[in-house]
Amino acid sequence: MAEFDDESSVSEKKDKRDVVETSSQEGSEHVPDSAGSLTEDVSPEVAEAVGDFMEQAAQQNEAAAEEIPDVRNKPGSYISFEHVYKAFGEFVVLEDVNFCVNPGETLCILGRSGVGKSVSLQMLMGFLKPDQGTIRVAGENICGLGEKELQRIRQKVTMVFQNGALFDSVTVGENVAFPLRERKDLAEDQIQQVVKGLLEMVGVAGMEDLLPSDLSTGMKRSVAIARALASQPEAVLYDEPTTMVDPMMAHLLGNLIERLKQQLHLTSIVVTHDMQFAKKLADRVVFLHQGQARFFGTVEELERTTDPVLQEFLALDELVLPV
Ligand SMILES: Nc1ncnc2c1ncn2[C@@H]1O[C@H](COP(=O)(O)OP(=O)(O)OP(=O)(O)O)[C@@H](O)[C@H]1O
């Protein structure tokens, strides 16, 4: 992990919000994106610290993408499922499933309840093993890796669970501070500033001193996203980030995931039922149905589909989730 640039955070008077927006585009003219800067809504007193932190994450992600050779547009590069099978006893969940995600891309996993979306994420994290097939994460085949090696992978690729999976006995602030303390190179005031800034970024400003049990499901998920970002991952896997949150929070989280992609080059997999959300975020979509990846392609390709199963899913979505 790169060192946190203490000196520049003190001496540089430049607004770090600008730095984050432009950090990955050195040498090219910056065109502001529609989603806005990552830290634009963060309090001025912590914007510099959190801006430094995010800039460092962006640089690490650029470097990580470079390390995997010739993969930018090649299928099967950063994260992939190759002929993956998974059953629980007699009950087959996944059967010869294939999809992939390139560095910096966002993949949405769609499909009805019980189709194996969460199981797929748990396999990508190494919590569940496939019965057959290859699963590649951060460019490495993780099948056959031991727990210690999986932990190394989990430092690069982190997951935001449906319920947040926070540490219940410590405050929200300490949950987010946990990955910052683990790295041991940050002063306490830097930690506090980054925690405050991250909580503001995910829409739960000022909740540092509350316990997870004081929060709603949506707020817990936001805190889980802040904690995930505190570990400066290369990729984040989100399980239903907008389920059980109000439309304002869903909009904020959608924008945040989009900004993280544009400005940190974060690779993301987003499990969702929400087609509007998928249309906004996805480079590509995989639709799971009856154990198989019934569709894998862009949102535009999905919308042109003549497959009746997909057409029915899209039509039902319009009915249940009007814009
Ligand atoms: N550890 C397990 N042991 C046995 N069966 C399991 C286990 N985990 C998941 N399953 C089963 O695998 C199937 C797929 O589950 P999964 O949680 O991936 O569904 P999902 O697509 O995420 O659904 P939802 O949209 O409701 O969250 C379900 O039938 C579930 O009961």
Ligand SMILES: [Mg+2]
């Ligand atoms: Mg699920």
